Amino acid sequence: MEPFFNLTLNELEHILGVCGKEKFRARQLFKWIYNKFVLDFELMTDIPKSLRKIFKEMFSFTFLNLESMERSKDGSTKFAFRTHDGYTVESVLMPEEDRTTLCVSTQIGCKMGCRFCVTGKIGFIRNLTTDEIVSQMMSVKKLTDTTITNVVFMGMGEPMDNVENVIKAIQIFGSPYGLNLSKRKITVSTSGLIDTLKTIPQNLCVIAISLNAADDEKRTYLMPINRIYPLETIVDFARSYRPDKRSRITFEYVIIGDINDSGKDAEKLADLLSGVKCKINIIPYNESKHISFKTPSDEKILNFQRILLKRGYTATIRKSKGQDVSAACGLLGSRYLEV
Ligand code: SF4
Known part of the structure; x- marks a missing residue:
């Protein structure tokens, strides 16, 4: 049987054509x-009965087994x-006023x-298949009956290190x-695997580095990959990234206490990105017992943002979601370090 969630529309058309x-x-x-x-193929009323029977024998649906579901006090939910x-794969559902975003994982562990990052501490175990990536979405839909309006590939793993499955998903x-x-x-x-980024169509999705x-x-x-892909x-x-007039690249900046949170760091960042059409998303570091870094004070974070705004950048501070259930940025996969 062919796992249905593994197939793009083109692949499905091809399979049906061959049959x-x-x-x-x-x-x-x-x-x-x-x-x-x-x-349920039986309910697909615009498909002839004989064909429904064939499809039922041809395709299967893989739903990942739910291990746990933890709800944060801010309304987000972490699914394991x-x-x-x-192995365990984690996804996070984040409902907000105007959207509901699902954060999906692309690998078990990560090489980077x-x-x-807690996931980075696990090391690399394996890539997720297309089926397993799509199944995170379908499993969450099935469990919550929620309409998901946005997807971010920001869970466990480096998406560009599993690019074929990510593009299919x-x-x-x-x-x-x-x-x-x-x-x-x-x-x-x-994390900036530029050679791979260059191979994907520019208008496929929003890119955040x-x-x-x-x-x-x-x-x-902070990121050993910088030896291969320096600033x-x-x-x-980023300068050559022009998918269309409206789009711009996003830079994420995990701001860590006494590491990269000074006014000098912000000025340097503004100098570095001079002339690049971009948006800067400042992400306050989420503390973990597995890593000794600290979250900067609110004052430092706001000062960092203020400098970037003054230098003409669009700079936002990302609200942390799901910190109390280790669902926030950089915390996924904690369970691997606790066994
Ligand atoms: S931040 Fe992303 S790329 Fe870096 S180790 Fe964590 S999961 Fe991997």
Whole structure:
């Protein structure tokens, strides 16, 4: 049986074509499954009965097993799912006034070893399949009956290190016959694997690059990947990034107490990004018992933002979500360090 969540619309059309079926049946299946969330082939009334029977034998739906569901006092929920081979994958649902965002994981563990990130401490275990990435969305929908309006690839793992599966998942989330999320509602966050970023279509999704320092020495200390893709390479890429007139690249800046939170750091960042069409998202570091870094004071965070605003940048401070259930940025995967 073919796992349905593994297939993009094009792949499904191809499979049906090879089996001698009409291609438009693929669009019908996508609509029923992703749009109407009907997974029982018997209920797909615009498909002939004989074909429904064939589809039932052809396709399976993989829902990840729910291990735990922890609700934060701020309304977000962390889901821990168990994979078929016994690993745990975490996803976070964040309802806000005007949107509901799902943060999905792309790998179990991560190779990048960013010093401020719990997932980085686990090391790399394996990539998630397309099926497992899409299944996080479908499992959360099934459990909560929520309409998810935005997806961010900011959970466990470096999405660009599992690029094929991530692109397929984006195509499934973005298909007009399926979940129909526009590219502005899908964000991929990366530590800056520029060679891979260059290979993906610029208009596929919003790109966020995790910067976290404005000089190479500090960035290499925080993010070893900086040895391969230093700041100059990242800024050059950002300058050439022009998917359309309205889009701009986002830089994320995890601000850590006494590490990268000074006024001098902010000025350096403003100098570094001079002339780059971008948005800067300041993310106050979320403390973890596994890492000795500290969250900066509110005063320092606001001062950092003030400097960037004064220098003409769009700079926002991201509200931390789910900190009390280790669902916030950089905290996913804590359970691997506790066994
Ligand atoms: S911040 Fe992202 S890229 Fe860095 S170790 Fe954590 S999961 Fe990996």
